Amino acid sequence: AFTDLFYKPDDETLTQTLFQTSEQKHILKNQQRCLEQQTEMRVQLLQDLQDFFRKKSEIETEYSRNLEKLAERFMAKTRSTKDHQQYKKDQNLLSPVNCWYLLLNQVRRESKDHATLSDLYLNNVISRLTHISEDSARLLKRSKEIIFQLQEDLMKLLNELYTVMKTYHMYHVETISAETKLREAERQEGRVKGLSGTGGGVEPVFGLRIEERHQRRNAARKMEKMREKRKAKYSENKLKTLKARNEYLLTLEATNASVFKYYIHDLPDIIDCCDLGYHSSLSRALRTYLSAELSLEASRRAGLEVLEGAVEGLDPARDRQRLLGLYPTAFCPPLRFSFQAHMGDAVTQIASQPQLQAELTLRLTQLQTRLASLKIENEEVKKTWGATLTTLQDMTVLEDFDVSHSFTHSPSSESVKSSVSDGYLNKPSLAKKRANQQETELFYFTVRELQYSFSLGGA
């Protein structure tokens, strides 16, 4: 009955530790789940990356095929042409045709490079990603094995702690009850001793029996014996409690140390094990992608620079020489017309006679004046068409071909599209420009014709 009074508080402290323990159990489970989730996220990411590269690989292949087709189509067309035979023969092409061929070569080059890109995605990047996935899964498995073992040990300790604590409480309870019993015995013994003591001295009572006195002495002795027994029991329990408490305190230390070790050292270690090589392998897979892309860039730029050189090499003078060379008979001046003397006529010079002299002189002076005025007119016209030509050339030498601004990526990406319509395409100004150009051109030709028309015959 009264022992319940002692047990209630025990239960409280016990259940408290018990609760802390089971809560730990729950947390430890959580830790495993975290590692699993982390790995699941990784595997998912790696899966997405693989799908991504597989799809991009397809896109690159298709792009490459289309470019190849494009180049082939026009290559075939040009192969047949006269120019191409010429090219095969002496590599000496009209500079625009040269640009055209290099343009087709560039497309071919791009086609090849994008095929290579696609190939690298499929056979290098993706397999790297697959391997990282496998590694992550394997590492998770091993890490979970370890963490499970560690947690097992930890729980064992916690349970032990609970046990030793219970033992300590139990012995303490018994010590308490033993002490109470001891005190009870001492109280009784004291009362008995008191009786026999008074029966010995104060006021002699006639007629008290010897048996009665003997009885009392027995009772006192019994009481003493019982007290002895209870005292022994009590100190025995006290010693047990002491031992139990010591055990409890030691286990408490050990547990706290282990818990500390687990959280501060082991757990981070295990997370590291789970991460082992993940970042560096992923980095290498992505660097492979970057290396491929950047190499494609470099190759493409190299090709464009060749083409750029050819464009700078566009040369009207050289091309005109080549044209004249292609049609030699058409453009080389004919032999001078020679004087065809009639048979037996010995005179081959302009000759005179007195009656002609006057007429010849007059004609000479006329020619001289005509020539003089022509010279002046010609100079005038020359100036005019020179100026006009410069204007025309300035018109066709405008540096209006920079479109880099179309490729700026402002946050509001819409601005990209719009910017295309700037520059050359600014329709109104373009129309005006072209009208202006043709007008100047017309004037230029008129002036030229005027000059051609000059001749000693005229006027």
Next chain:
Amino acid sequence: AFTDLFYKPDDETLTQTLFQTSEQKHILKNQQRCLEQQTEMRVQLLQDLQDFFRKKSEIETEYSRNLEKLAERFMAKTRSTKDHQQYKKDQNLLSPVNCWYLLLNQVRRESKDHATLSDLYLNNVISRLTHISEDSARLLKRSKEIIFQLQEDLMKLLNELYTVMKTYHMYHVETISAETKLREAERQEGRVKGLSGTGGGVEPVFGLRIEERHQRRNAARKMEKMREKRKAKYSENKLKTLKARNEYLLTLEATNASVFKYYIHDLPDIIDCCDLGYHSSLSRALRTYLSAELSLEASRRAGLEVLEGAVEGLDPARDRQRLLGLYPTAFCPPLRFSFQAHMGDAVTQIASQPQLQAELTLRLTQLQTRLASLKIENEEVKKTWGATLTTLQDMTVLEDFDVSHSFTHSPSSESVKSSVSDGYLNKPSLAKKRANQQETELFYFTVRELQYSFSLGGA
């Protein structure tokens, strides 16, 4: 009859000039044809270029669409994920996820750039080429008008030359015949004069009639008159011939001068007119293409550099911190387990009693020795797994991601494909490498477990 004798050679020289003239006519026609052919070639080339860019524009558009679809597909997928919400919230992503987002951004950027490229081909480059075509056709037309006029003038001169030459020959023929007739008259006159002279003095003949003498004197006078007439005719013709020859010589000079001017000055000028602005306009069209392509390169590279930065930023430590942050309850150490004193128990320390002393002391020394040996073992193991870890990390830090060699364009373009299978993909070595890695990994984990298993409880 005998005049035929004189006319034959004339015809010869005449037809020779006539031939030279008509041959010129043929050559001049050729020149026009050359200019036409040249322009036809240009227009054809420009047409090819336009078709080329139209087709390439289609290809770029399709490529751009596919890339956009690719990016969209995965963007949509990630938008839903927990990580993305996190990203929206604090921009603090796991470094691999950050790379993944930038990868998708890069694809988006490429998609936009190739769309811009396509747009520039269609609306800028192609219209430039169209304009050059129009210009070339117009310039050819005008040039042909000029050349036609010049050739007309030239032919007029040649015909005039032919005419004046014929005139000279004709007068010369007549001079010759006039001279012959003159000589004939002189011969007859002489004979007549001889007769009348003898009739005057030698040997007087009786009976000669006065009428006869009178007749002879008349004949002589008639003869003299005729000679006079023929002499006049002769010198008149001689003068005419002189004039005609002079005219012929002058025209000859003029013709040669004009032919020279035409071939040396006018013809090249006209060819230049035909070329007017062709090369510079074509150059600008091609430079527009180059500017577009190079800007696309620059933009792509810029994007890749951002991505490169993210890859360099792959950081296991930071990511682990973030993981721990995501699950705070799971990984922070619990409160220390505290001593739960049983009710009324005042002792909270390890206590002793004479009869326990020995036992406690023994236990202490045991623990101390165990601890010492554990320390040593632990050091050993630490060294081992440290070394193993280094080996593992070295394995996953191999710089095997450079694939630039796959993009070298050797003349034998086949070498491109083959080179892809080098490096990471060299299957046998790869398998070996991975086996080796997993073996080391296994050993690493075993050593770790061994270390974890250490505890004061054990042994």
